[in-house]
Structure formats: C-alpha cells, structure tokens
Amino acid sequence: METVKLSNGTEMPLLGYGVFLVPPQEAERCVSDALKVGYRLIDTAQAYQNEEGVGAAVAKSGISREDIFLVTKVWISNAGEQKAAASIDESLRKLKTDYIDLLLIHQAYGDVFGSWRAMEKAYKDGKVRAIGVSNFQEARFFDFAHYVDIKPMVNQLQCNALVQQRGIETVMTEFGTHLMAWGPLGGQGVDGIVKSEVLSQIGSPYGKSAAQVALRWLTQRGIVAIPKSTHKERMEQNLNVFDFTLTPEEMKRIETMNLHDTGTVNFSDTGFVKYLIETYG
Numbered sequence: 208m209e210t211v212k213l214s215n216g217t218e219m220p221l222l223g224y225g226v227f228l229v230p231p232q233e234a235e236r237c238v239s240d241a242l243k244v245g246y247r248l249i250d251t252a253q254a255y256q257n258e259e260g261v262g263a264a265v266a267k268s269g270i271s272r273e274d275i276f277l278v279t280k281v282w283i284s285n286a287g288e289q290k291a292a293a294s295i296d297e298s299l300r301k302l303k304t305d306y307i308d309l310l311l312i313h314q315a316y317g318d319v320f321g322s323w324r325a326m327e328k329a330y331k332d333g334k335v336r337a338i339g340v341s342n343f344q345e346a347r348f349f350d351f352a353h354y355v356d357i358k359p360m361v362n363q364l365q366c367n368a369l370v371q372q373r374g375i376e377t378v379m380t381e382f383g384t385h386l387m388a389w390g391p392l393g394g395q396g397v398d399g400i401v402k403s404e405v406l407s408q409i410g411s412p413y414g415k416s417a418a419q420v421a422l423r424w425l426t427q428r429g430i431v432a433i434p435k436s437t438h439k440e441r442m443e444q445n446l447n448v449f450d451f452t453l454t455p456e457e458m459k460r461i462e463t464m465n466l467h468d469t470g471t472v473n474f475s476d477t478g479f480v481k482y483l484i485e486t487y488g
C-alpha cells in the first residue's frame with residue numbers, strides 16, 4: 208500500500224476503509240472482510256457507535272497492530288478538555304488498543320480548543336500518533352490552526368470528483384495539513400459518481416469502473432480516500448486502483464466535474480449547527 212507522510216513523519220496509507228453507517232452488529236464482519244481484502248487503514252468515530260466492532264475485528268485478524276492504521280474522532284458531546292480526555296480512553300478501550308494512529312475532532316463546534324488540549328496531551332503521552340480535525344472549512348480551519356500549538360496534521364473533508372475542495376488547499380498547505388477525503392464515492396445512496404458516464408468512459412480502456420476512477424483520481428493527487436462498502440466484492444474493487452495511471456488530460460477532464468467546491472453540507476448554516484448542538488452538545 209502506498210503511504211503519505213504526515214507533518215510529524217507518521218506514514219499513513221493512501222487508501223482506507225470507512226465504517227460510517229455500518230451498524231454496530233455488522234462492523235466486526237465488515238472490518239474483518241476489509242482486512243482480509245487488504246485494507247490497512249480503518250476510519251471510525253465515536254459517533255458511529257461501532258468502535259467495538261472495529262476493535263474486535265482488528266484483535267482477531269492476526270495482523271500485527273503496527274501494520275494497521277486506526278482512525279477515530281471525538282464527537283461533539285465529548286468536546287472540552289476533560290470530556291475529550293475521558294472519551295479518548297473510552298475509544299482506546301472500545302478499540303482494544305493502547306494507541307490510536309490518528310485522532311480527529313469530528314465537527315468544528317463546542318469547546319474545540321479544550322478538546323485539542325486533551326488531544327495534544329494524549330499525543331505527548333503516546334496514546335495517539337497523529338492528531339487532526341474534520342469538517343473545518345477554510346476560515347474556521349485558519350483560525351483554529353493559527354492559535355493551536357500543534358498544528359492539525361489532517362483535515363478530513365467531504366472530497367470527491369463533484370466536491371473537489373480546491374479552495375482550502377493553499378491554507379492547509381500553509382500549516383502542513385494533509386487532506387483526507389470522506390464520501391470519496393459521493394456518499395451513501397448518492398449515484399452521481401458511481402454511475403457517472405464521464406468516469407465510466409475514462410475507466411473503460413483500463414477495465415476500471417467509475418468508482419475505481421474516482422478513487423484513483425483522489426489518490427493520484429495524494430489525497431487519502433476512505434470508501435465504505437458492506438460488500439466484500441466492492442471492497443476489493445475499491446482497493447484495486449493502483450495498477451493504472453490517469454493521464455493529465457483525464458485528470459483535467461475530471462476537474463471539470465466540480466459542482467460544489469466546499470461540499471454539499473453547509474457547516475455555516477445556523478439551523479444545521481443548532482440541530483447538532485441541540486441533539487448532541
């Protein structure tokens with residue numbers, strides 16, 4: 208598996224497996240399948256309520272812990288220094304491990320500076336190998352990254368052929384922050400990418416599907432992608448994207464598909480923020 212190097216030198220696989228909306232009772236089976244197929248990065252979150260299934264699959268896999276890259280995220284209800292610190296220990300327990308490879312703040316709301324202090328401490332204590340954020344859009348990201356001591360090593364954002372996140376690239380580069388793409392196939396129940404005619408046409412001479420072209424396009428740009436599927440054959444398909452290279456013309460053609468540069472979720476919408484805070488804060 209190709210890797211990217213984070214700003215602190217940590218090597219992270221370029222392609223991983225995500226478990227958003229994988230029900231807790233299915234998570235162990237899905238992650239076991241993903242590990243058998245060859246994934247070595249697993250992306251979960253406290254909010255997904257499936258960290259225990261992930262931990263069980265990893266523990267039973269027979270694969271050395273250091274060969275697996277585990278990502279989890281601190282949820283809004285655990286924001287703040289003390290609650291975040293306790294939640295990190297709880298995640299470690301559920302994941303059945305003594306360290307997390309990458310820990311992210313899931314959403315940019317609540318006492319994120321308090322959470323970050325707890326994450327910096329966990330990082331210094333060796334409980335976490337790398338720390339970062341998720342869903343921090345440009346201005347929010349800049350403000351946060353400017354004021355914290357340890358700069359976020361990753362910002363996990365919705366990023367795919369229709370949501371290319373070009374605008375935030377420069378400011379993230381300034382802080383040495385790596386882009387990690389959630390929803391790399393367009394997200395659950397959305398067909399715009401996996402049924403795209405443009406992507407299918409581009410993939411056809413290589414014998415690749417639209418989904419594979421979408422993942423190749425991200426990874427060829429050095430963006431870490433974490434597609435989710437509960438089906439083993441799709442897990443295999445999604446991982447099989449390193450034996451072909453898109454030409455500069457094909458890369459440029461995909462660039463023209465960009466529809467919503469910063470994403471389809473409006474994180475500045477007060478109604479959305481209110482909903483998150485009232486439901487989980």
Ligand SMILES: NC(=O)c1ccc[n+]([C@@H]2O[C@H](COP(=O)([O-])OP(=O)(O)OC[C@H]3O[C@@H](n4cnc5c(N)ncnc54)[C@H](OP(=O)(O)O)[C@@H]3O)[C@@H](O)[C@H]2O)c1
Binds near residue numbers: 444
């Ligand atoms: N930080 C955040 O706020 C955030 C938000 C969303 C997601 N994420 C992370 O990013 C991961 C991926 O995002 P996502 O799960 O939203 O969406 P996604 O990976 O872009 O797309 C998943 C959808 O595509 C289908 N699919 C997978 N492979 C396919 C293929 N080869 N051909 C056709 N359809 C295919 C899946 O269906 P089947 O399962 O039926 O195969 C599922 O409906 C998540 O699992 C999670 O780890 C993070």
